[in-house]
Amino acid sequence: MSKAIQxxxxxxxxxxxxxxxxxxxxxxxSPAKVGAQIVLLPDGKTAGTVGGGKLEAAILSDARKALTEHHSGLFHYKLAEEGEDAIGTLCGGEVTVFIQPFLPAPQLVIVGGGHIGRPLKIMGEAAGFEVVVVDVQAGLATVPELEQVKLGEDSYVVLITTDHISDEAALRYALTTPAPYIGMIGSLAKCRTIREHLLADGFDPLQLERVYAPIGLDLGGVTPQEIAVAILAEVIACRHQKTRDTDSIKLRRLEMVKA
Incomplete structure (x- = not known):
């Protein structure tokens, strides 16, 4: 196996x-040979080579754009000083490269499972999420089970445990991660109380902008399946940065849930 594929x-x-x-x-x-490969990571590190020099630099430049714009495609390079697709060399050859970004599926982390978690898991998988269900022990102020899950910038956390203590413990941990969305189930009274606990313990109100509580868009549904739809719809809205209240999307953030 080549270094690039590894x-x-x-x-x-x-x-x-x-x-x-x-x-x-x-x-x-051309310094490049058919089948040559190079991998580019977001931090700029590479593995493998496609010939080095100006050709490789041009390919990596297009690879960075592909990573940012999330698109694949064929790219043509002319090893000449002038003309269309020229890269400023004198070799005289031409090279065609296929550039393909590999992006992890967004992660939906369901903390608690239960009657809402079951349909939410099925719906989340159908929507293209990598779904992780985490069962935590009720009544504890720590959530070691959740701490074992790597939460990143494309992780969406749903807190639907059976008690407010577990929800608050999971929320406190999730706020230490880069997860862009943390949704917590519960009444307005519960959400207000937990908000006050967090502020009293030094959490910045800006940190609470990622917390959506009570969880889910207000679609009017009351069954577990309907609530799961409302939760997933809110997650998708946040993922696509539809995060401001509009006539069609109403999002409830924890920092706005005040007495």
Whole structure:
């Protein structure tokens, strides 16, 4: 297995974005060979090579754009000083490269499971999320089970445990992670009380902007399945940055839940 493929496999296992560039066609003189591959990670590290020099620099530049814009495609490079697709060299050949970003599926972490968690898991998987269900022990102020789950910038956390103590403990931990969405089930009274606990313990109100409580869009449903739909709809809205109240989407943030 090549170094590029080894690095790509490791990135996928670690839920880390990566871009693979593969030389698929070479015409004339070129430092690149058909089948040569290079992997680019978000921090700029690479593995493998596609010939080095200006050609490799041009390929990596397009790979960075592919990683940012989330698109795959064929890219043509002319090893000449001037002209369309020229990269400023004198080799005279032409190279075609397929550049493909590999992006981890968004992660939906359901803390508590139960009658709402079951349909939410099914719906989340159907919507393309990698779903993780975490059962925590009720009544404890710690959540070691949740702490074992790696929460990143594309993790969406749903807190639906059986008691307010577990929900608050899980919320406190989730706030220490980069998770962009943390939804917590419960009444307005429960949410207000937990908000006051957090502020009293030094949490910044800005930290609470990621917390949506009571959880879910207000769709009017009352069954577990309908509540699961409301939760998933809110997660999707946040993932696509539809985070401001509009006529069609009403989002409730914890920092706005005041007495």
């Amino acid at each position: 690095q790509l496999a490791q990135a996928i296992e670690n839920r880390q974005p990566a871009v693979l560039a593969t030389v698929i066609e070479v015409r004339g003189a």
